[in-house]
Amino acid sequence: MTNDSWFASGGKLGVLGGGQLGKMLIEEAVRMDISLAVMDENPQCACAGITPYFQTGSITDFQNVLEFGRSCDVLTIEIENVNIEALKQLENEGVKVFPPPSVIELIQDKGTQKLFYNQKSIPTAPFKMFFNTEELDAAIAAGKIKFPFVWKARKGGYDGRGVKIIKNQGDLETLANTSCFVEDLIPFEKELACVGARSSLGEVITYPTVAMDFHPDANQVEDVFMPSGISEALELEAKRITVRLMNELNHVGLLAVEFFLTQDLQLLVNECAPRPHNSGHIFSDNCYISQFEQHLRAICGWALGSTRMICPGVMVNLVGDEKHSGKVYYEGASQAIKEEGVVLHLYGKTETRPFRKMGHINCIASTLEEAMQKAAKVRSTVKIISSNE
Numbered sequence: 001m002t003n004d005s006w007f008a009s010g011g012k013l014g015v016l017g018g019g020q021l022g023k024m025l026i027e028e029a030v031r032m033d034i035s036l037a038v039m040d041e042n043p044q045c046a047c048a049g050i051t052p053y054f055q056t057g058s059i060t061d062f063q064n065v066l067e068f069g070r071s072c073d074v075l076t077i078e079i080e081n082v083n084i085e086a087l088k089q090l091e092n093e094g095v096k097v098f099p100p101p102s103v104i105e106l107i108q109d110k111g112t113q114k115l116f117y118n119q120k121s122i123p124t125a126p127f128k129m130f131f132n133t134e135e136l137d138a139a140i141a142a143g144k145i146k147f148p149f150v151w152k153a154r155k156g157g158y159d160g161r162g163v164k165i166i167k168n169q170g171d172l173e174t175l176a177n178t179s180c181f182v183e184d185l186i187p188f189e190k191e192l193a194c195v196g197a198r199s200s201l202g203e204v205i206t207y208p209t210v211a212m213d214f215h216p217d218a219n220q221v222e223d224v225f226m227p228s229g230i231s232e233a234l235e236l237e238a239k240r241i242t243v244r245l246m247n248e249l250n251h252v253g254l255l256a257v258e259f260f261l262t263q264d265l266q267l268l269v270n271e272c273a274p275r276p277h278n279s280g281h282i283f284s285d286n287c288y289i290s291q292f293e294q295h296l297r298a299i300c301g302w303a304l305g306s307t308r309m310i311c312p313g314v315m316v317n318l319v320g321d322e323k324h325s326g327k328v329y330y331e332g333a334s335q336a337i338k339e340e341g342v343v344l345h346l347y348g349k350t351e352t353r354p355f356r357k358m359g360h361i362n363c364i365a366s367t368l369e370e371a372m373q374k375a376a377k378v379r380s381t382v383k384i385i386s387s388n389e
Contacts, residue, residue, distance in 0.1 A: 012037055013300070014072030016059040018045035020347035020357065021078035021276045021292075024284075026051050028292040034300075039068045046348040062086045069095050076253060076299050077275055080108050081156070098200060098252040098299040099274040106249070107274050110162075111154040111181050117269055120248055122241060124269045125150075125183040125260065133177045140172075150183040151175060186268065188260040192228055193279035194238040195256045195291055198246040199298040206239040207287065207307040210279050212258075215319075220355060221278050223375060224315040226286060227368060230261065237267055245272060254295045256280060278317070278357075285343045285362040286313035312368040314375040318359040318384055320352035326386030328352040330359075336381045341365050342374055358384050 013029065015022045018040025026047060029036040037053035048054050057064035059079070065086035069075045074096045075087070087101035106112050117124040128145065130136045139145045147169075153162035153176060165185065166172060191214060196206040211228040212221050228235070242257045249255075256277030258270040280291035289297075289305030297304050320328075328350060337344050346359040361382065363374035 011035070011073035012053070012071065013296075014039070014068060014075040015047075015078055016065065016068075016075065016082045017078035018042065018047035018054070019078055020046050020349075020359075022047045023050060023348060024276070024290075024292045024345075025076075025078065025296065028290065028296055032293075032296065034296065037068070037072060039064065044350070049348070059083065066090065069097070074098060074299055076295070077104065080104055080274065084108070096200070096299075099255075100250065100252060103249050103251050103274050107272060109154050110152055110271060111179065113271055114181060120244075122245065122269055123267060125186050127181045127183045129154075129179075129181045131179055133172070133175050133180070136175075136180065136182065137172065140169075145182060148185045150185055152181055152183065154179045154181065186260055187263050188268075189263055189265070190228070190230070190261040191270070192230065192238060192259040192261055192267070193224075193256055193277070194242040194259070195254060195277060195280040195283070196239070196242040196246055197254050197294045197298045197304055198251050199304055200252045200301040203304050204243050204246055205294075205304045205307055206242050207280065207283060207291070208309050209235050209238045210282065212279060215355070220317065220319065220357075222317050223379075224279055224282050224317075225368065225372070226282050226309060226313050229368075231265075234261070234265065234267065241267065241269065245269075253298050254280070254291055278360075281345065281360050282313045282315040282362055283307075284345070286311050286364045311364050311366060312371050313362055313364040314368075314371045316361045316363065316375050316378045316382075317357065318346075318361060318382060320354055320356040320358055320384045322354040324384070324386040325353045326351065328358060329385050329387035331383040331385055332381040336361065336378045339374060339377070341371070342378060352384050352386055 012035045015038045018038045022038050023046040026036050038047040038051055039055045039057045041058045043056050059082045062083050065083045069090040076098050084101050084105045087097050091097045111129055114127050148167045151164045151166050191212045192209050194209045198204045209228045211225040213223040215222050246255050257272045260268045276291045284290040341364045343362045361378050363371045365371040
């Protein structure tokens with residue numbers, strides 16, 4: 001199958017995971033006449049109602065993934081928690097799996113990620129690995145670990161889960177007894193992200209770096225700002241590290257790299273994600289090519305698109321109010337989108353719960369200051385609550 005045959009529905013693209021990232025991939029695929037199939041264990045997931053090729057099945061089950069993948073020409077992911085052994089088998093059978101199973105396997109384990117950064121001399125925060133919390137407790141008792149520090153589970157963490165700042169002995173009681181590592185609590189000026197793409201033909205491109213604000217308790221992105229406000233030298237360094245990571249991994253698809261910018265203006269890699277990412281949602285409205293179209297271009301072997309910023313923008317994450325659970329109600333949403341340059345993206349989730357990602361709003365303007373003003377209005381106007389409380 002030639003690359004151009006995709007444009008005439010000549011191949012089937014499979015996605016493991018049916019959440020909002022898959023939904024936004026479908027939206028771009030429909031525009032480009034790509035047949036896109038999705039598998040998720042939840043028959044009411046965000047993707048279920050918008051593709052005729054939806055299949056109910058577990059993305060962590062070997063046989064489910066194997067059978068689904070065999071029906072596809074190219075297979076990709078929208079979440080890393082997938083069955084790696086099935087992906088390796090599919091790759092051996094000739095199915096194109098992007099990102100490669102080796103990349104997903106490495107990134108599934110945050111500890112392995114950290115070891116990879118050290119092996120490749122990629123700057124990252126100092127860390128110590130532990131098999132369980134008993135080992136960690138012993139290290140603290142021996143004075144080898146000092147409060148405060150950052151605790152991270154090696155596997156299974158996402159959307160703020162599996163990451164905690166440990167300030168005292170009492171905080172240790174909240175930790176899961178699992179393989180983990182701890183990092184020094186590094187004072188930093190900003191948290192940044194650089195999203196890059198590498199195609200199956202080896203072409204590489206990066207988007208401009210964005211700055212991120214996180215919720216102090218949920219440890220989730222609240223706002224994304226573009227441009228990031230860093231110097232040209234730091235911008236070039238973030239892009240250089242992102243390109244180097246993609247090439248070292250032999251990655252295909254999008255790679256989002258999160259950085260800490262330290263007080264002495266050093267960039268440290270926090271972690272990366274081998275797929276479309278929360279930090280790249282702003283590109284849908286302030287760049288020529290969205291991250292979702294870029295990911296499709298990369299894994300289908302097409303030329304990558306322009307990543308140039310058309311105008312500044314701010315993404316406001318819409319998450320469930322911490323006091324509400326149940327049938328969702330978007331209070332103030334219709335009022336907020338009356339303003340020019342305020343674009344609503346909802347994820348199709350019918351139930352809200354505290355800090356659940358329900359959508360985002362992109363605010364674009366001729367200056368970052370104006371976009372930030374619009375974002376502040378959105379933040380004060382829109383509330384994600386339940387209609388049955």
